[in-house]
Amino acid sequence: MLxxxxxxxxxxxxxxxxxxRPEHTRSSYELAFALGADAVEPDIVATRDGVLVLRHENEISGTTDVASRPEFAGRRTTREVxxxxxxxxxxxxxxxxxLATLRARERLGSIRQASASFDGRYPIIRLRELFEIIDIAGGEQRRLLRIVAEFKHAAHFDALGLPLDELFHAELEAAGWGRGDERLIMEAFEPTLLDRLGARGIRGKRVFLIEGTGAPWDLVLTGARTAPRYDSFMTEEGLLGLAGRFDGVSVGKARLVGGAKTRRAADAAGPPLTGADLVDxxxxxxxxxxxxxxxxxxxxxxxxxxxxxGRAAYGEWLGEFSEIIGMGVDGVFLDHPDLGVDARRSVTG
Structure with a gap:
């Protein structure tokens, strides 16, 4: 272990x-590490037979060729998630x-023509294959590489008898990662799932994902209209309430940049914190x-x-990325990891 x-x-x-490269493919993950990423982030969903696969959502018509496959035409349905x-x-x-017979498509193909040019070339992959990719890349590059595992729709899968925490624990064991280690960071929009991962003794940081609006769905199911809004966690009081329970929070960048008004961090009441006040x-x-x-x-x-x-044209990305990094955040998620490495170098040297 490095x-x-x-x-x-x-x-x-x-x-x-x-x-x-199309997201969540072997080529995309391998390229991320080759471009200097310290970690990669998969979105984790489950199959009918309990295999954890990597897709942006459990609805896959936008990220695979399933809609063009006549043998699966009868699987199209409407479901509440x-x-x-x-x-x-x-x-x-x-x-x-x-699912292994499907081929991946780039979700943002309309603005990512280079990535979309690889549509149809790669199969979708399971979580266990990503563990293998990390092990191989870490050995080749002689540095500690990480996974930031995002669990999608845990309450939904619970109702189907597919508990993501249990399936994830089994995948860790099968991959030789035991109960997890310093390479593992786990994140979810549903705090109950993060609690269950900790209760299983899975080692690794647990990070609460904060949406821009609404409330955690698992809390909505149990608390109806009294469920706390995501904004309520973004005050001093709300953050202190998470301390000791989780290791971190992860927010959309609109809470840090984009013209939102900031307020004094010392004021515990009022609207949610933004910008450097939130980081501090x-x-x-x-x-x-x-x-x-x-x-x-x-x-x-x-x-x-x-x-x-031009919507697809590059803007002054280095300026925005540098502003965010300069606030002292602990991690940044990027679709172009090499640009993140360059921005970090420009700020931290």
Whole structure:
């Protein structure tokens, strides 16, 4: 096992390197590490037979060729997921053997033509294959490489008899990762799932994902209208309430940049913290803070950093990335890991 003093912030390949290859494919993950990523982030969902696979969502029509496959036409259905009705094809209706016949497509193909040019070339992969990729890349590069595992729709899969925490524990054991170690970071929008991962004795940091709006679905199911909103965790009081329970929080970058008004960190009441105030308050509560997703295209940059009118054209990405890194965040998620490495170097030397 390699041990190191990790760089800050961690440069995390968001679903691999989807700026260059279709997300969640072996090629995308391998390229992310080759471009200097310290970690990669898979989204984890389950199949009907309990295999954990890597897809942005359990509805897969936008990220695979399933809609063009006549043998699966009858699987198209409408289902409620976390309170929203969705129509398409869902991983829980397929066995792994069936999903393994599909080919991946880039989810943001309309603005990622280079990545989309690889559509149809790669199969989708299981979580256990990503553990193998990390083991191999870490050995080749002689550095400690990490996984930031994001669990999607845990309450939904619980209701189907597919508990993600139990399945994940089994995958760790099968991959030779035991109960986890310093290479493992786990994140979810549902705090109950993070609690269950800890109760299973799985070692690794646990990070609470914070949406821009709404409330955690697992808490909605148990607390109905009294469920706390995500914003309620983004005050000094809310962050202190997470201290000792979790190791960090992860927020959309709109909470850090984009013109939102900040307030004095010393004021515990009032609206949610933003910008450097939020970063400082998280650290004061002994929580790490991560942010997603840093992208160079105009459509994803905050207004001051856009250049020209083309949505897919690169804007002043280095300026925005550097501003965020300069706030002292502990990790940044990017679709182009090499740009994150460059931005970190420009700020930290």
């Amino acid at each position: 041990h190191d003093d990790p760089p800050r912030p961690l440069v995390i390949g968001h679903r691999g390197a989807p700026g260059y 976390d309170g929203t009705a969705l129509t398409g094809w869902f991983t829980e209706d397929f066995t792994w053997a069936e 308050a998280a650290h004061a509560a002994n929580l790490e803070i991560y942010t997603w997703t840093l992208r160079p295209e105009n459509r994803s940059l905050s207004a001051p950093f856009r250049r020209g009118t």
